[in-house]
Amino acid sequence: MKKWAYTNHNDLSGTDNDLLTDSQLYTSSNLADDFTERVMEQVRNTEIQPASGQKLSEISGMQTGRTLKRGLKWGSSVAAVIGIASLLFFIGRSGTVSETLSTPPQKPFLLANQWAELGLLDAKILGVVQQPDIEKSDKGYTLVLQDVVADPTRLVLNITIMDENGLASEDAMSRFNASQLEIRNEAGESIGELKSVMSMDKNTYGNPDQASLLLTYVFPDEAPGSTVVIQGNIHELETNKVIAGDWSFSYEADMTAAQALTVTTDLKDHVYTTPDGMKLEMDQVMHTPAGVTLKFNTSLTGEAASLISANLTNFSHDFGVMFHFVDEKGEELSRINSYISGGIIDTSFGYTVRPTEQAGKLHWTYYFKSLPYDSRQVRFILDGYNSPVKSNDSVTFHPHELNEKPAVFSAQGDVLKVNKMEIKEIKDEPGISGWMSVSGEFTNRFANDKWVALDGQGKEYKVIFRGGYTMDEKVIFGETGNHANEAYLIAKGMTELPEELTLRRVITDKKFTDVNWSFDLPKIEVKKP
Numbered sequence: 467m468k469k470w471a472y473t474n475h476n477d478l479s480g481t482d483n484d485l486l487t488d489s490q491l492y493t494s495s496n497l498a499d500d501f502t503e504r505v506m507e508q509v510r511n512t513e514i515q516p517a518s519g520q521k522l523s524e525i526s527g528m529q530t531g532r533t534l535k536r537g538l539k540w541g542s543s544v545a546a547v548i549g550i551a552s553l554l555f556f557i558g559r560s561g562t563v564s565e566t567l568s569t570p571p572q573k574p575f576l577l578a579n580q581w582a583e584l585g586l587l588d589a590k591i592l593g594v595v596q597q598p599d600i601e602k603s604d605k606g607y608t609l610v611l612q613d614v615v616a617d618p619t620r621l622v623l624n625i626t627i628m629d630e631n632g633l634a635s636e637d638a639m640s641r642f643n644a645s646q647l648e649i650r651n652e653a654g655e656s657i658g659e660l661k662s663v664m665s666m667d668k669n670t671y672g673n674p675d676q677a678s679l680l681l682t683y684v685f686p687d688e689a690p691g692s693t694v695v696i697q698g699n700i701h702e703l704e705t706n707k708v709i710a711g712d713w714s715f716s717y718e719a720d721m722t723a724a725q726a727l728t729v730t731t732d733l734k735d736h737v738y739t740t741p742d743g744m745k746l747e748m749d750q751v752m753h754t755p756a757g758v759t760l761k762f763n764t765s766l767t768g769e770a771a772s773l774i775s776a777n778l779t780n781f782s783h784d785f786g787v788m789f790h791f792v793d794e795k796g797e798e799l800s801r802i803n804s805y806i807s808g809g810i811i812d813t814s815f816g817y818t819v820r821p822t823e824q825a826g827k828l829h830w831t832y833y834f835k836s837l838p839y840d841s842r843q844v845r846f847i848l849d850g851y852n853s854p855v856k857s858n859d860s861v862t863f864h865p866h867e868l869n870e871k872p873a874v875f876s877a878q879g880d881v882l883k884v885n886k887m888e889i890k891e892i893k894d895e896p897g898i899s900g901w902m903s904v905s906g907e908f909t910n911r912f913a914n915d916k917w918v919a920l921d922g923q924g925k926e927y928k929v930i931f932r933g934g935y936t937m938d939e940k941v942i943f944g945e946t947g948n949h950a951n952e953a954y955l956i957a958k959g960m961t962e963l964p965e966e967l968t969l970r971r972v973i974t975d976k977k978f979t980d981v982n983w984s985f986d987l988p989k990i991e992v993k994k995p
Contacts, residue, residue: 602712607713611696620684623680639665639678641703644681647699649697650697662681697716741981743770745765746762747765766853770853778973787802787803791846800834800837840992845986846984848981854974859875880907882906912975915931930958
């Protein structure tokens with residue numbers, strides 16, 4: 467099956483949605499102290515027309531769970547509005563009332579089920595979602611910092627950019643340069659690392675005029691203090707052109723509410739070394755209103771370390787630990803880096819890895835939207851690890867004979883067929899090269915394999931992979947069975963087909979699954995506000 471993931475969400479009722487949005491629908495307009503009294507005086511002096519039978523929502527322009535329609539004027543429908551004077555949202559021009567309410571921009575707001583889909587409903591309920599009063603306008607565009615989730619697991623910014631009509635500018639948001647934002651500590655040092663940018667479009671809000679950007683940051687190197695500064699040095703927006711202006715701002719996010727609800731549990735007693743020589747040292751797990759972080763260290767000992775090429779420049783990127791969590795009933799809660807038939811649940815939203823002072827040791831932090839070890843017995847189960855190891859597996863074939871007899875590479879549980887080969891160049895892959903059409907099934911990971919090709923004269927060509935593949939219990943690519951994904955190994959710079967060619971794998975992205983280790987996360991009692 468193709469790689470996919472999903473997350474279980476609570477089925478929330480409309481009532482729950484309404485309870486969570488009452489306080490964030492609109493901001494108060496700045497009116498004179500006697501403005502409402504003057505309006506009501508005019509209401510008392512207005513001739514009341516017979517009722518039309520219209521629903522209040524039709525008269526006032528209200529939509530359940532949506533923003534109000536724009537441009538409503540006070541007029542003959544005044545009688546219907548008297549009953550909701552305490553909910554006075556929009557009042558238009560009047561002959562005897564000179565002060566006017568300007569039409570506010572249609573700021574998007576998230577309903578409870580949308581907070582739940584983001585794994586942030588607890589954060590919303592527990593009060594760690596802040597609504598900064600920040601709007602910056604220039605050159606006809608308004609940038610709004612709508613929501614801030616201030617939490618040690620993740621700092622989430624909900625940003626809207628609106629055009630001169632108060633409508634969401636999806637162009638400006640889809641092309642927004644997030645490097646113009648910086649997350650700093652109280653000393654002014656940068657501590658936030660951007661993990662994801664998610665578009666919250668009209669399909670999310672159910673309104674074609676609304677959209678926003680959700681930016682998620684983590685704190686990989688330094689835990690945040692009581693205050694985190696969100697610094698926006700925004701001098702460019704982009705639509706169909708670059709717009710220079712000034713939308714800069716600074717906002718101090720208060721982290722104290724989330725920190726008071728944070729529970730950190732030490733896991734240092736849990737250490738395991740696999741038969742192949744990978745040592746896993748657990749560090750800690752931290753539960754916060756907005757998620758869970760899991761920290762551990764890895765290192766390779768003895769023979770495992772000797773398999774790593776000295777020329778490997780990005781080992782931490784190519785190495786990975788495979789594990790999953792289950793509850794006391796055996797129900798899988800989240801799976802990381804390993805795949806099973808039927809798809810997986812993955813509640814993580816990223817990880818960071820850093821070298822430590824000890825040579826060869828890596829420190830990992832995984833970030834989860836949720837992991838319910840506060841309410842259920844949750845067990846960590848190690849599935850193995852993958853590591854780029856030196857190899858010298860090869861197949862030699864005659865390219866001109868491939869149409870009659872495909873070449874077969876078979877090594878370490880991996881099978882690859884070279885079905886045909888041609889010399890060509892395409893627009894988005896410049897340079898004449900030798901294109902090998904391939905298919906196969908791999909037990910190992912494949913993604914970080916390194917290949918070279920050697921012709922009959924011993925000339926070596928760099929080989930790259932181009933195409934798609936399916937991650938399941940095995941990696942499947944090319945034209946095997948029902949998997950018709952085009953896949954190629956490309957010998958870069960080859961200008962003519964050689965009489966003989968050797969395809970050699972020099973690095974194998976190898977899976978090590980000879981493991982047998984698990985432990986229960988200590989159950990905790992989550993603090994209440």
